[in-house]
Amino acid sequence: MKYEAEPPPLLARIPADIDKPDxxxxxxxxxxxxxxxxxxxxxxxxxxxxxxxxxxxxxxxxxxxxxxxxxxxxxxxxxxxxxxxxxxxxxxxxxTSKRLVAAPDGVAGPPRWCRLRGKLPGPLRLPVRAVRSDGALELTDGGVAVLVEASTLSFHLRTTSEQAALVGAFGRWLNSLEAPVQLLARARPADLSDLTEVLEHQADELPHAALAAAARDHAGYLAELNSSRELLTRQVLVVLRDHPATSRGRRSVRRDASAAVVLRRAAEAERALAALGVTARVLNAQEAAQALTECLDSGGRHPLGRALPNEPISATAQHHTIGRDA
Structure with missing residues (x-):
């Protein structure tokens, strides 16, 4: 039997600093x-x-x-x-002032009779104005952005032809973009307490005592692992943004139109990345607010509540506002 040799790997050398001056x-x-x-x-x-x-x-x-x-x-x-x-x-x-306060209209100065020691705090100007109920982020400059969470894949474990197919599919998605897109890969702390609680809750419902004992042992192992080490997980976010609209009209109508456009682009990105074997999904309002909170306080712990099996799930807040409505 005669085997055909695989084509040589495709190499494209990209400088580490693409903005390096000539x-x-x-x-x-x-x-x-x-x-x-x-x-x-x-x-x-x-x-x-x-x-x-x-x-x-x-x-x-x-x-x-x-x-x-x-x-x-x-x-x-x-x-x-x-x-x-x-x-x-x-x-x-x-x-720059090191003390920032939430003052969209600026920090008012003291009266004339008050002698101030030091400097006044500066206004805290966040780029995100509000998180909509559909998960879109309303920006302070009038634009709208959407966060898409994407999974990862093992590129080096693929064959040469599979790598070439992945590079070609990813290149086609990049060439189809109509607006700038940001790819953010960040490490976030992992908390196994919810998974441990689920295992302990389900252990009593298992049909055999050996299975229940194995579930409790595994829950104990996860609890010890969670308390003895600092666990990290990788999250890849694709940030799609629509530029502020320059046409006249009501601001709310323009933002609704921009949100519809950027959500449509997010759906197209999900389908394009699915061809690569990458699972992508748009973050809802609660998950988007969670991601923003973790970015503002990366060292803190901000667990996202998860419902246990057979537990009702309800949403009480449909609109999370950051800052002051324009």
Missing amino acids: KIAYGLTFRQILIVALTGGIAAAVYYLCHQMLPVVILAAILLPFLALGIAVALGRRDGLSLDRFVLAAVSFAR
């Missing part, structure tokens, strides 16, 4: 050349104006550290940023 000359970007040129120009101007009044040794002691600082700012990097952007970010962070 290099203009001598391996330097335009920003780096500008910083070096300004540093050299300032040093040359200082030398031209002061070389007849000051000795060369003093000028060298002044200009050489200045030139070294300019070259370090142009060529150095810190935490993935160039030093000039890192310094600007540090200055902006230092000037």
